[in-house]
Amino acid sequence: MLSHHHHHGHGPDDSHPHDGAGSGRAARGGPALRFGAAGLVIAILIAAACLVIVPAGEALVITRLGDPVRVLTTPGLHAKLPVPLETTTLVDLRLRTMTSGFQDVGTRDGLRVLTQAYVAWQVADDPERVRLYLRSVQNDPDEAARQLRSFLASALEVTLSDFDLAALVNTDPTRLEYDRLESRLQEQLAARALEVYGIAVVQVGLERLTLPATTLAATVARMRAEREIVATERTGQGQRQAAEIRAAADRDARQVGARSREEAAAVEAEARQQAAEIYANAYRTNPELYTMLRSFDTLEHIVGGNTRLILRTDAPPFRVFVEGPDEAAAGAGSKPAAVSPRPPVKP
Numbered sequence: 001m002l003s004h005h006h007h008h009g010h011g012p013d014d015s016h017p018h019d020g021a022g023s024g025r026a027a028r029g030g031p032a033l034r035f036g037a038a039g040l041v042i043a044i045l046i047a048a049a050c051l052v053i054v055p056a057g058e059a060l061v062i063t064r065l066g067d068p069v070r071v072l073t074t075p076g077l078h079a080k081l082p083v084p085l086e087t088t089t090l091v092d093l094r095l096r097t098m099t100s101g102f103q104d105v106g107t108r109d110g111l112r113v114l115t116q117a118y119v120a121w122q123v124a125d126d127p128e129r130v131r132l133y134l135r136s137v138q139n140d141p142d143e144a145a146r147q148l149r150s151f152l153a154s155a156l157e158v159t160l161s162d163f164d165l166a167a168l169v170n171t172d173p174t175r176l177e178y179d180r181l182e183s184r185l186q187e188q189l190a191a192r193a194l195e196v197y198g199i200a201v202v203q204v205g206l207e208r209l210t211l212p213a214t215t216l217a218a219t220v221a222r223m224r225a226e227r228e229i230v231a232t233e234r235t236g237q238g239q240r241q242a243a244e245i246r247a248a249a250d251r252d253a254r255q256v257g258a259r260s261r262e263e264a265a266a267v268e269a270e271a272r273q274q275a276a277e278i279y280a281n282a283y284r285t286n287p288e289l290y291t292m293l294r295s296f297d298t299l300e301h302i303v304g305g306n307t308r309l310i311l312r313t314d315a316p317p318f319r320v321f322v323e324g325p326d327e328a329a330a331g332a333g334s335k336p337a338a339v340s341p342r343p344p345v346k347p
Contacts, residue, residue, distance in 0.1 A: 052078050052088055059091040059123070059130045068134060071127035091130050091139055095122045098145040099207060100152045105160045111218055113168065114210045115156055117185065119148055120203040124194065132198035144197060148189070152204075155188040168209060171223065178206060292320050 054060045054072045062070040064086045072078050073093070080086045100117045107113060121144075123133045137143040159181060160168075167177040182205050190201040283290040314323075 050079055050082050052080055054078060055090070057092070057094045059093055059125070059127075061089040061091060061130060061134055063087050063089060068131050071130045073125055073127065073130070089134065089139060091123055091134060092141065093123050093125055093130075095120060095202060096141060096145070097121075098148060100149055100156065102208075102210075103153050103156050104212075105157050107160055107165045107168070108162055109164045109166075111165045112212050113160070113165065114212065115160065115206060116208040117152055117156060118205055118207045119152060119189065119201060121148060121193065121199050121201050124198055124200040126198075129194070129198035129200075132196075136197045144199060147197060148193060148199065148201075151189055151192055152185075155185050159184050159188065166222070169211065182206060295320060 052060060052062075052072075054075050054077075056075040060072040060078070061068045062072065062080050064081070068089075069086075070080075080088065097118060097120050100115075100119075102114045102116050104112055104114055123130060133139070133144070137147065162184075163177060163181060166175060167181070170176055186201060186204040189204055193199040193201050279290065279294075282293065
C-alpha cells in the first residue's frame with residue numbers, strides 16, 4: 001500500500017515535465033514541416049513550368065513576348081522560362097497530302113485537258129523554315145494547303161503548255177512523258193513553297209487526267225490518223241519485202257535456168273559428140289547400115305506431120321525400101337538399073 005501511495009505521489013511530478021517537452025517539440029516542428037512541403041510543391045510547379053517535352057514528329061516554338069526566340073526540333077525534355085515569360089507552340093512536321101482538284105489547262109498543240117494533281121508536303125525540319133511557316137500561315141495546315149493549291153494550279157498551267165497531248169494520252173507507252181512532267185511540276189512548286197511558306201514539297205504527281213468532248217474527238221481522230229500512218233508504213237514495208245522476195249526468186253530462177261541451159265547444152269554437145277563417134281564407128285563397121293540410118297535421119301528432118309511427098313522409089317533414100325540395104329549400097333556407086341515402073345509411094 002505504501003508503495004502504491006508513493007507511486008501516485010511522485011507520478012504527477014514526474015509526468016508533467018515530460019508532457020511539456022513533447023508539446024514544445026511538436027509546436028516547433030509543425031510549421032517547418034508545412035513550409036518544407038509547400039516549398040517542395042512550389043519547386044515542383046516551377047520545374048514543371050520551366051520544362052517542356054517535344055514530341056516526335058513535331059517542333060516546339062518558344063515565344064518570348066510574342067517573338068519566336070527558339071525552335072526545338074529534337075524530341076525530348078527541354079528547359080524554358082515559365083509562363084508568361086515564355087510560351088510554347090507545337091508545329092506538326094509530319095507528312096501531309098493535298099490535291100488540286102480538276103484544273104482545265106491547255107497543251108502545247110492547243111488542246112484542253114482536265115487534270116488533277118496531288119502534292120505530298122511537310123514543314124521543313126529547320127528552325128528558320130518553321131518560323132517562316134508560323135508567320136505565313138499562323139500554323140494552320142488548311143491555310144497552307146489552300147496556298148499550295150493556288151501555286152499548283154499555276155504550275156500546271158505553265159508546265160503543261162510545254163507538252164503535246166500525245167505525251168499525255170497515247171497507246172504507245174514509250175511516248176508518254178509523265179515522269180518529266182511531274183519532275184518539272186515539283187521543281188516549280190518546291191522552290192516557291194519553301195521560299196514563301198517554309199514548306200518542303202516531297203512529291204508531286206498527276207492523279208487523274210480526262211479529256212473534254214472536243215479534245216476527245218480530236219484525240220480519237222489523231223489516234224486514227226496515227227494508226228493509218230502505221231498501217232500504210234507496214235503495208236509499204238510488206239510490199240517492199242514482197243518485191244524483194246519476187247526479185248530474189250526471179251534472179252534465182254534465171255540463174256537456175258541459165259545453169260540448166262548450160263548443162264543441157266553441155267549434155268547435148270556431149271551427146272552429139274558421142275553420136276558422131278557412134279556414126280563413125282557404124283560407118284567403119286557397116287557402111288550399108290550407116291547409109292540406111294542416115295537416110296532415116298534425113299527423112300525425119302524432111303518429112304513432117306503434114307508433109308506430102310511424091311518421089312521415085314528408086315531414088316535415095318527410098319530406094320532402100322525397094323531394093324534392100326545390100327542392093328542399095330551396091331547401086332550407090334553404079335548406074336541405076338532399069339526397073340519396072342511402080343506406082344508412087346505416099347509416105
